[in-house]
Amino acid sequence: MPVIEVTNLHKRYPGKVAVHDVSFSVERGEIFGILGPNGAGKTTTVESVIGLRKPDGGTISVLGLDPIRDRDRLRTRVGVQLQQSELPERMRVREALELYSSFYPDPVDWRELVDQLGIADKVGTAFRKLSGGQKQRLSIALALIGNPEVAVLDELTTGLDPQARRDTWEVIQRIRDRGVTVLLVTHFMEEAEYLCDRLSLIDAGRVVATDSPTGLIARVDSGARLRFRVAGPFDPAVLTALPCVTGVRRTGPQVQVTGTGDLLAQVSAALGAAGITAADLRTEHTTLDDAFLALTGHQLAG
Amino acid sequence: MNRLARITSVELRLFLREPMTIFFGIALPPLLLVIFGSIPSFAAPSPDFGGERFIDVYAPALIATSLAMLALSSLPTILASYREKGVLRRLATTPVRPGFLLTAQVVSHLLMALVSVALLLVVGATAFDLPLPANALGFAIAVVLATTSVFAIGLLIAALARTGRLASGIGSLLFFPVAFLAGLWTPGPVMPEFLRGIASFSPLGAGSQAIKDAWSGAWPQPLHLLVMLGFTALAGLAAARWFRWE
Numbered sequence: 001m002p003v004i005e006v007t008n009l010h011k012r013y014p015g016k017v018a019v020h021d022v023s024f025s026v027e028r029g030e031i032f033g034i035l036g037p038n039g040a041g042k043t044t045t046v047e048s049v050i051g052l053r054k055p056d057g058g059t060i061s062v063l064g065l066d067p068i069r070d071r072d073r074l075r076t077r078v079g080v081q082l083q084q085s086e087l088p089e090r091m092r093v094r095e096a097l098e099l100y101s102s103f104y105p106d107p108v109d110w111r112e113l114v115d116q117l118g119i120a121d122k123v124g125t126a127f128r129k130l131s132g133g134q135k136q137r138l139s140i141a142l143a144l145i146g147n148p149e150v151a152v153l154d155e156l157t158t159g160l161d162p163q164a165r166r167d168t169w170e171v172i173q174r175i176r177d178r179g180v181t182v183l184l185v186t187h188f189m190e191e192a193e194y195l196c197d198r199l200s201l202i203d204a205g206r207v208v209a210t211d212s213p214t215g216l217i218a219r220v221d222s223g224a225r226l227r228f229r230v231a232g233p234f235d236p237a238v239l240t241a242l243p244c245v246t247g248v249r250r251t252g253p254q255v256q257v258t259g260t261g262d263l264l265a266q267v268s269a270a271l272g273a274a275g276i277t278a279a280d281l282r283t284e285h286t287t288l289d290d291a292f293l294a295l296t297g298h299q300l301a302g
Numbered sequence: 303m304n305r306l307a308r309i310t311s312v313e314l315r316l317f318l319r320e321p322m323t324i325f326f327g328i329a330l331p332p333l334l335l336v337i338f339g340s341i342p343s344f345a346a347p348s349p350d351f352g353g354e355r356f357i358d359v360y361a362p363a364l365i366a367t368s369l370a371m372l373a374l375s376s377l378p379t380i381l382a383s384y385r386e387k388g389v390l391r392r393l394a395t396t397p398v399r400p401g402f403l404l405t406a407q408v409v410s411h412l413l414m415a416l417v418s419v420a421l422l423l424v425v426g427a428t429a430f431d432l433p434l435p436a437n438a439l440g441f442a443i444a445v446v447l448a449t450t451s452v453f454a455i456g457l458l459i460a461a462l463a464r465t466g467r468l469a470s471g472i473g474s475l476l477f478f479p480v481a482f483l484a485g486l487w488t489p490g491p492v493m494p495e496f497l498r499g500i501a502s503f504s505p506l507g508a509g510s511q512a513i514k515d516a517w518s519g520a521w522p523q524p525l526h527l528l529v530m531l532g533f534t535a536l537a538g539l540a541a542a543r544w545f546r547w548e
Contacts, residue, residue: 050395052391052394052395072397075395075396075397076397080395080396082388082391082392082395084387084388084391085387085388085389085391085392085395086387086388086389086392087389087392088313088316088384088389090316090319090320091312091316095312095315099308099309099312100396102304102305102308103305103396103397103398104396104397139392142392143395146396146397
């Protein structure tokens, strides 16, 4: 039985439909991602999953429980980190951790958590004196402090610098290794690609596709892709004449070439023969961004 | 209950880290009593005050002022900012319901109000021979109703104001007329008769007059008690009706 099962979720706010029709299911021990642009309905979806919002349609089951009806039983088994939820300004990190530990029947040792999250030296600091990244890591600690079976994390690494982001990803992987199921909401493609076993792409309140990151990429993989810069005049015909090239697109000095087979060798040979100097010639891989673009017709980021 | 006690003790600790609230809500009224009590003319019986001393007629207004600071300024600001900043929202994701935090805040503020009243009585009695309230039960009833009426108004502000800043603004705006009618500037007999009539219909005008009556040994007037009950019920119901967790 799936740990989380969402079927035909529908949620309206006055004057606006936030979620049209969202279905997905998350298996035990999985890191499942919900990836989509801002305003796609991701947050409303997770808020419904954890019982903060009552759906207008559809059904949700988490650990076999109904998030609204079995609210209290679910809360001890699901850890949640939400966006835009702060702590009292003058509350110190240690006080928050001790207080939140006391809410749960079987909490983890918060000292280990703050060690793993790299805020062990901040336990005496007031919340308002923490940096954005430290607040974020404290939020994650509070979500995990109850030793949950399911962790729901909304925009996990927003506000973190790249190093802190990597560290946080490792923490999430360690949590999963302990058997915790993770539902991860993000608009950050790289995060989804790195962490998620499977993910749903959500756009305008609907699920566009659900698959593993490689599976999603494979759906749209159109072969090889090259990118380089040219300084002077450049006639695309030099490349379109090649049998392995399927498309050439120029934006200012940037040229993008798509094609199949041994694209790199043939293109560089053709450029050399035509006397064109190509700078920063590199192969590009298809990403989730490309998958999203292909499936929805618009960019994920932006 | 254990959880509520824990949250309350944490919130109390946070409260004690707010120097401004401590000063205006708890320390200022006894301090004013000390200042006025140290001025010889205010500490001597005067025909202007019906043969009583200025500090005798001023003490009830000081109690009312302390209640007004805590209930109108501190409480709604904290509650509205807890909602605005998602503190309640975060709590809603844990096994603890956000109502616990609301209760903990009200309890903390009530405890502080109690401390402030006790401080005023002790300072007055030890330093300035201010007699303890002659009608202790009447005094307790008057203080409790004054407290509930003004706390209900504070909760209503917290229910209506979307942000902590707005709650703080509304609270400060309300504080002045409420404290004025309680006699902070024109205590007891100094307040013109017609104004005292109007003040009887304000929560702390009724409150400080009821407190004064009980202090002197009489029972509070039914009108004053009814006014305070009315504010408690109306503002309390409205607050419950309109309060939103986010």
